[in-house]
Amino acid sequence: MLPVLEALAEDSYLSEIVAARDHYRRADPEPARVIEYTLGPRGGDGTVYRLITILLEPDQAPAEELAALHAQRWEIENILDEIKNHQGVPGLVPRSQHPRGVEQEIFAFLLVHHALRDLMHQVALKAWHHPDRISFIRTLRVVRRHVTGQAALSPLATGPVHRPEPA
Structure with missing residues (x-):
């Protein structure tokens, strides 16, 4: 003390x-x-x-x-933890070799995080709960179980998209 x-x-x-x-x-x-x-x-x-x-x-x-600002600071730290350690793979290094590609990957992580948080907010509204009371990790696991394997792959990893010729 x-x-x-x-x-x-x-x-x-x-x-x-x-x-x-x-x-x-x-x-x-x-x-x-x-x-x-x-x-x-x-x-x-x-x-x-x-x-x-x-x-x-x-x-x-x-x-x-x-005191209120300090509590908000810790909410921001928790969000960074969600993105770095739970949403991605811990120690993840961007795959791109170019700055624009790295920027695009970071933007994609932020968009996915926003989508997950929006989903949590929608669920909280329907259940009359505060969004902070819903687990990010559980939400992430549920979404991962329901996303197809194709969606988890990079478009470059699947090769070019071939569309049928119009008849």
């Missing part, structure tokens, strides 16, 4: 942090503000989270706003 140097009005306090090597000597302390908050309606499960920031003035950065 960080030392409380000055309590502030909105569930935050001023403190200081030091480098691990200076922990006992407390050499070269840096000022910090610690914001304590809980998530969810009426405090959720009661877990207290602590956000440490260098934004020291509550007037310039209210604790409630910083």
Whole structure:
């Protein structure tokens, strides 16, 4: 726990942090503000989270706003995890040898992610649930089971498309 140097009005306090090597000597302390908050309606499960920031003035950065932004940051991290580690193959290297092809592959991953999230949203609306309560991984598995094998292949891997001549 960080030392409380000055309590502030909105569930935050001023403190200081030091480098691990200076922990006992407390050499070269840096000022910090610690914001304590809980998530969810009426405090959720009661877990207290602590956000440490260098934004020291509550007037310039209210604790409630910083806590909300911090929660949003973690939602973005979760989305990046979904795309990198679940939707694709971990450690996936783009197949294209050209920048435009790599850009196209990345755009395709983003479009698929958007389509999956849209599907989750539609299901949530019909079931009267919040979309965040639906598992991305389960949705991905269901969609993968229902997509044909042909759709999973690159158009280049299947060769040129031959259309019958009009009669």
